Structures are given as structure tokens and as C-alpha cells.
Amino acid sequence: MSAPKTLYDKIWDAHVVSEDDDGTCLLYIDRHLVHEVTSPQAFEGLRMAGRKVHAPDKTIAVPDHNVPTTEGRETHIENEESRIQVEALDRNAREFGVHYYPVTDIRQGIVHIVGPEQGWTLPGMTVVCGDSHTATHGAFGALAHGIGTSEVEHVLATQTLIQKKSKNMKVEITGRLRPGVTAKDITLAVIGKTGTAGGTGYVIEYCGEAIRSLSMEGRMTVCNMAIEGGARAGLIAPDETTFEYVKGRPHAPKAAQWEAAVNWWKTLFTDEGAHFDKVVTLRGEDIEPVVTWGTSPEDVLPITATVPAPEDFHGGKIEAARRSLEYMDLKPGTRLTDIRIDAVFIGSCTNGRIEDLRAAAEILRGRKVAEGVRAMIVPGSGLVRMQAEEEGLAQIFIEAGCEWRLAGCSMCLAMNPDQLAPGERCASTSNRNFEGRQGRNGRTHLVSPAMAAAAAVTGHLTDVRELVA
Amino acid sequence: MDKFTQLTGIAAPMPLVNIDTDMIIPKQFLKTIKRSGLGVHAFDEMRYDDNGAEKPDFVLNKPQYRKAEIIVAGDNFGCGSSREHAPWALADFGIKAVISTSFADIFYNNCFKNGMLPIRLPQEQVDILMKDAERGANARMTIDLEKEEITTSDGEVIRFDIDPFKKHCLLNGLDDIGLTMKKAPKIDSYEQALAQSRPWV
Ligand code: SF4
Numbered sequence: 001m002s003a004p005k006t007l008y009d010k011i012w013d014a015h016v017v018s019e020d021d022d023g024t025c026l027l028y029i030d031r032h033l034v035h036e037v038t039s040p041q042a043f044e045g046l047r048m049a050g051r052k053v054h055a056p057d058k059t060i061a062v063p064d065h066n067v068p069t070t071e072g073r074e075t076h077i078e079n080e081e082s083r084i085q086v087e088a089l090d091r092n093a094r095e096f097g098v099h100y101y102p103v104t105d106i107r108q109g110i111v112h113i114v115g116p117e118q119g120w121t122l123p124g125m126t127v128v129c130g131d132s133h134t135a136t137h138g139a140f141g142a143l144a145h146g147i148g149t150s151e152v153e154h155v156l157a158t159q160t161l162i163q164k165k166s167k168n169m170k171v172e173i174t175g176r177l178r179p180g181v182t183a184k185d186i187t188l189a190v191i192g193k194t195g196t197a198g199g200t201g202y203v204i205e206y207c208g209e210a211i212r213s214l215s216m217e218g219r220m221t222v223c224n225m226a227i228e229g230g231a232r233a234g235l236i237a238p239d240e241t242t243f244e245y246v247k248g249r250p251h252a253p254k255a256a257q258w259e260a261a262v263n264w265w266k267t268l269f270t271d272e273g274a275h276f277d278k279v280v281t282l283r284g285e286d287i288e289p290v291v292t293w294g295t296s297p298e299d300v301l302p303i304t305a306t307v308p309a310p311e312d313f314h315g316g317k318i319e320a321a322r323r324s325l326e327y328m329d330l331k332p333g334t335r336l337t338d339i340r341i342d343a344v345f346i347g348s349c350t351n352g353r354i355e356d357l358r359a360a361a362e363i364l365r366g367r368k369v370a371e372g373v374r375a376m377i378v379p380g381s382g383l384v385r386m387q388a389e390e391e392g393l394a395q396i397f398i399e400a401g402c403e404w405r406l407a408g409c410s411m412c413l414a415m416n417p418d419q420l421a422p423g424e425r426c427a428s429t430s431n432r433n434f435e436g437r438q439g440r441n442g443r444t445h446l447v448s449p450a451m452a453a454a455a456a457v458t459g460h461l462t463d464v465r466e467l468v469a
Numbered sequence: 470m471d472k473f474t475q476l477t478g479i480a481a482p483m484p485l486v487n488i489d490t491d492m493i494i495p496k497q498f499l500k501t502i503k504r505s506g507l508g509v510h511a512f513d514e515m516r517y518d519d520n521g522a523e524k525p526d527f528v529l530n531k532p533q534y535r536k537a538e539i540i541v542a543g544d545n546f547g548c549g550s551s552r553e554h555a556p557w558a559l560a561d562f563g564i565k566a567v568i569s570t571s572f573a574d575i576f577y578n579n580c581f582k583n584g585m586l587p588i589r590l591p592q593e594q595v596d597i598l599m600k601d602a603e604r605g606a607n608a609r610m611t612i613d614l615e616k617e618e619i620t621t622s623d624g625e626v627i628r629f630d631i632d633p634f635k636k637h638c639l640l641n642g643l644d645d646i647g648l649t650m651k652k653a654p655k656i657d658s659y660e661q662a663l664a665q666s667r668p669w670v
Contacts, residue, residue: 146551
């Protein structure tokens with residue numbers, strides 16, 4: 001009998017093309033997702049070397065980072081550099097013959113939302129993209145991680161990646177979540193506990209009852225932020241919830257192939273007794289709705305807490321905390337719920353799916369966005385947008401006074417015109433609160449969609465449980 | 470790709486922890502379709518004020534560090550996005566090596582693709598090098614990749630470890646894609662087997 005394996009071990013082993021004596025492997029890549037920001041130099045490299053895309057059928061391109069989220073973008077992108085990047089992707093996708101969803105296509109959206117939605121992402125696959133939030137796809141039990149542009153070129157040319165295996169880490173969330181607590185709170189709470197470097201060198205497998213009870217969309221939210229915890233990738237073993245989600249999607253296997261696929265997928269779990277190099281356990285009941293106060297995703301606190309002081313930390317973090325507090329313009333001891341906001345952003349590959357919009361709509365239904373607050377709702381794909389309109393969510397948002405926009409990354413990283421003005425403060429469902437992330441000198445508090453909606457209504461960071469009680 | 474063999478240069482101290490890729494190169498500079506020319510924007514928001522003037526107290530703006538080729542940094546350098554624009558910007562500025570206790574994974578890999586050497590060391594040794602870097606332009610340290618050694622300006626020698634394959638590529642300036650293409654028959658046979666075992670891929 002062979003030694004017990006983790007889920008990561010199994011997927012890794014199934015993709016090794018060759019292995020050198022020092023453990024450096026050539027790993028086969030099943031799906032390569034491409035967007036406009038990190039790919040132009042890679043395609044240019046291919047062109048200069050006279051190379052082709054090795055497997056155009058396994059390569060999927062979609063513009064998302066730069067595209068405006070307002071009407072009229074199909075014919076005109078105001079910012080010249082953005083336009084050039086989107087046009088370059090257009091040209092590259094067509095010239096190299098890869099699957100492509102241009103802005104004119106209803107299926108266009110954030111690459112990490114489009115992949116799963118179209119059934120490109122399947123259990124047991126290796127999925128890469130020139131984007132760190134590729135970790136999202138780990139929710140399917142796919143080994144998925146971000147790569148740099150040189151590696152994008154490598155995958156385009158060879159459909160493989162040179163890799164060394166990471167270590168195994170288990171993050172177990174036991175028990176059940178309490179009302180008002182969501183997948184976003186889980187993933188932030190984990191980073192709050194492990195720190196942004198806690199997962200460095202590891203692939204995380206999330207498990208435990210609280211994870212099992214999540215929908216696929218919730219699982220994507222959890223895995224999305226594995227990268228903020230420093231991990232190479234996050235994984236969740238596929239189960240009936242996964243198969244149910246995948247079945248019938250445009251690029252999911254059909255008929256006899258479906259049966260064969262499910263049979264294999266069912267073998268993708270961590271064997272009893274398999275070794276993990278690191279284990280972190282949280283009790284689901286202990287997790288509260290959380291919010292970040294600083295400029296690192298590890299700066300996480302329950303919404304009921306107060307702003308910490310630099311002296312609460314040690315080592316290099318003292319200086320970092322001082323810098324964060326200054327940047328965020330916050331005084332130690334302030335109650336988090338007393339922090340007023342100027343903007344709300346609901347969207348991104350972390351929280352731009354239909355369930356996220358439903359959660360926000362539930363809070364916004366029949367209520368109004370507070371005076372002086374700008375609330376932007378940006379669906380993760382054209383199809384999410386369409387569904388939200390069919391379900392009447394868009395109407396709720398519009399009546400509440402939110403902006404209802406077209407699909408894209410938008411104010412998650414503010415490469416398009418959707419940006420915070422200097423000094424503005426935002427409750428955001430995205431994944432990074434770095435300095436300047438949402439606009440130069442903008443201030444970001446990361447929260448769940450329900451918490452973001454609650455902040456929109458009250459005009460300050462708010463414990464969502466008070467609005468649903 | 471550029472080779473990296475040996476380097477003697479000025480090291481700039483950046484003790485801040487979690488220096489992320491948005492700090493190294495803010496997104497407004499990701500709109501380029503080229504690899505070059507990003508050096509003037511490296512650390513843009515730390516380096517320039519709102520009017521675009523240099524902030525005199527930022528380390529790389531100080532006269533003694535303007536020609537720095539090495540950065541000695543706080544923990545978890547390069548965390549955040551996968552953007553290779555971060556090493557491109559550093560390389561274009563003239564940085565050839567970064568020393569820290571830890572690096573974010575993708576950033577670490579990206580460095581090697583651009584002839585740049587990231588060196589991981591334990592805290593005590595980073596502290597020694599940080600002190601050395603704080604002494605300014607007269608304190609030049611030497612990094613020898615072949616020997617896997619750093620020599621401080623005082624002549625103290627610190628050893629570091631590096632993955633043999635990555636070292637080999639960096640020493641010889643090898644292009645990964647060329648290397649992998651030599652394994653094309655293996656990729657072909659993997660794909661043939663895949664068509665049988667997992668035809669839906
Ligand atoms: S939504 Fe944000 S995190 Fe996700 S891919 Fe776009 S920019 Fe990156």
C-alpha cells in the first residue's frame with residue numbers, strides 16, 4: 001500500500017511531466033487563464049521567438065482589470081493606455097487562437113469568475129493565470145495559483161510550468177458559523193490568525209464542517225484570499241456540492257465523460273493519516289463579522305473591537321502598525337463602528353458573485369444609502385449582472401441609491417476610472433487594503449458583502465447583526 | 470536573460486515589513502505593454518509627493534542610496550499581486566538583489582526570471598546586513614552567487630542557500646522556455662496519456 005497522500009499530493013502527482021534529481025518538476029497545466037494586464041509582454045515574447053501557443057484550447061482570455069464598468073465601453077475606452085492593453089489582448093487572443101470573451105460578450109467578467117462560471121475550472125485540474133487571485137479556483141479542488149508574466153509566456157509556449165512542490169498546510173474550521181458570519185469572515189479571520197506570511201511556502205487545504213457547509217461561491221471566497229495569507233494556493237476537496245455546481249456548465253464534461261470524471265474526482269481527498277507540515281484550527285462559533293483596520297490583510301479585528309495601538313504589536317510590526325494608523329487616519333481606542341466611510345465597493349473576484357449580491361440586497365432592501373456615501377455595485381461577470389437583474393436585485397440597489405455597473409475588476413484595484421479620491425474611506429468587499437490600492441491615498445476596510453451593505457446604509461462601519469436582528 | 474554571478478554594491482535599508490507589490494509599483498504603471506522603463510516609478514507613492522516631487526526622506530532619494538543595487542528589507546517582501554512589473558521596476562531602477570527574512574512566493578520566483586537574486590536569511594543575519602546598509606555609500610557589500618556568500622563592508626561573511634536549479638539558470642543567464650522545450654517529447658507523451666485518462670481536460 002502506498003503512503004497516505006494529501007489532496008495536494010494527489011493533484012500534484014497527476015500532473016508531473018518530468019522530475020529532476022533535485023526535485024524540480026515540470027508540471028502540466030490543464031487551464032491557463034489570461035487577462036490584459038499581465039499578458040502583453042508574454043505574447044510579445046512568443047512573437048519575437050516565433051513560437052505558438054502550445055494548447056490554445058486550454059487557454060482562456062478575458063479583459064477585466066482595465067475595462068470601464070460604465071456603458072459605451074465596447075466602442076470607446078477613454079484612457080489611452082487602458083485601451084491599448086485591451087486592444088493588445090484582443091489582437092493576441094485572435095492571432096493565437098485562444099478562447100476569448102471580449103467586452104462585447106455577455107460572458108465577459110473577472111477572469112476568476114468567468115472560469116468557474118463557464119465550467120473551465122474543474123476538480124483535480126491545475127489552473128494558472130498571471131494573477132495572484134487564481135487561488136480562487138482551489139474551491140473546486142483544483143491546484144490553482146498565480147504566476148508572473150515570464151511564467152505566462154512559459155505556459156503559453158509549453159503548457160507546463162517549472163515548479164518545486166510546496167509544503168502541506170491544513171486549515172480546519174470546525175463547527176458552524178453563527179448568523180451574520182460569512183465565508184469572507186472565515187478567510188479574513190484565518191489571515192488575522194496566521195498573518196500574511198503564515199502560508200508562505202505552503203499549499204493550504206481548508207477543511208472542517210464550517211467549510212463543508214459552504215456553497216461553492218462561499219468556498220471560492222475562502223480560497224480567493226489564500227494568497228493574502230501567503231500561501232501558494234488554497235484547496236477544498238470536491239464533494240457533491242462541487243459536482244452539483246459544475247454539472248451542465250458549458251465546458252464541463254458531458255455524458256460518459258461526466259461519469260468518468262466524477263469517478264476520478266471522488267478520489268480527490270486527503271487520505272486518513274496523511275502528513276501536514278502545519279495545522280491551524282479555528283472554531284466556526286468563535287468567528288465574528290470582521291473588518292480590517294490597517295493596510296495589510298492581516299490587520300483583522302471583530303467589528304465589535306477598537307482600533308489597536310502600535311504598542312500592541314511587536315518587532316517590525318510596531319512600525320508597520322504606526323504607519324498603517326497614520327495612513328488610515330485612525331486613533332487607537334476608537335470603536336471600529338465609529339469609523340465613518342465615504343464609499344462602499346461591492347464586487348471583485350472575492351465577492352462579485354450572485355450570492356454576494358443577494359447578501360448585499362438583503363440588507364439594502366427598502367433602505368437608503370446614507371447621505372454623502374457613494375455605493376458602487378459591480379457584478380463579477382455579465383452573466384451575474386443579468387441574473388441579478390432578473391432576480392430584482394439590481395432594482396433594490398438602484399432604489400437604495402447605489403450605482404449599478406458593468407462587470408470588471410473596477411475599484412478592487414482601481415486601474416480603470418473607478419477610484420477613491422485622496423483621503424476617502426471605503427468599506428470594500430475586495431481582498432487588499434494596501435496603501436493606494438483603491439486610489440492614491442484612499443483608505444480601505446475589507447468586509448463581507450453584508451457588512452459593506454450595512455456600512456452603506458449607516459454611513460459608518462457597522463455590525464451587520466444589528467440590521468438583521 | 471541577464472546573468473548574475475557576483476555583485477559589489479551599495480545596499481539600501483528598507484526595514485518596513487510587508488512591503489507589497491502595490492508599494493513597489495502602483496497599478497497605474499501596469500498599463501504598459503512593455504517590460505522596460507518602469508524604474509522611475511519604482512516605489513512611486515513612497516518616493517514622490519502628490520506634486521510628483523521627490524520626498525527627501527525616502528531612502529532611495531537620499532544621495533548615498535541613489536545608486537543602490539541591493540535592498541535589505543523587512544519580512545515578507547513582495548507580498549501581494551503576481552505582477553512581474555515589480556521585479557521589472559526594481560531591475561530597471563538598478564536593483565540586482567534583495568535580502569529579507571522572507572519573500573512572497575510569486576515575487577520570489579519572478580525575480581529569477583529577470584536576472585535578480587532574492588536572498589532569504591534568518592533574522593539575525595538580516596539585522597547585521599541592515600546595520601551595514603544603514604552606513605550608506607561607503608559600506609559596499611559583495612554577493613557571490615557561485616559561493617553562496619555575502620561579504621559585509623567589514624569583511625564578515627554570511628552564507629545563504631539557494632535552489633540549485635535556480636542558481637544554475639541565474640549563473641548562466643538561461644531561458645526557462647528554451648530548457649523546457651528540450652523536454653517536448655515528454656510533454657507530448659504526457660498529453661497522449663492525458664487524452665486517455667482524463668479526456669475532458
Ligand atoms: S477583482 Fe481584484 S483581485 Fe480579482 S482579479 Fe480583479 S483586480 Fe485582481
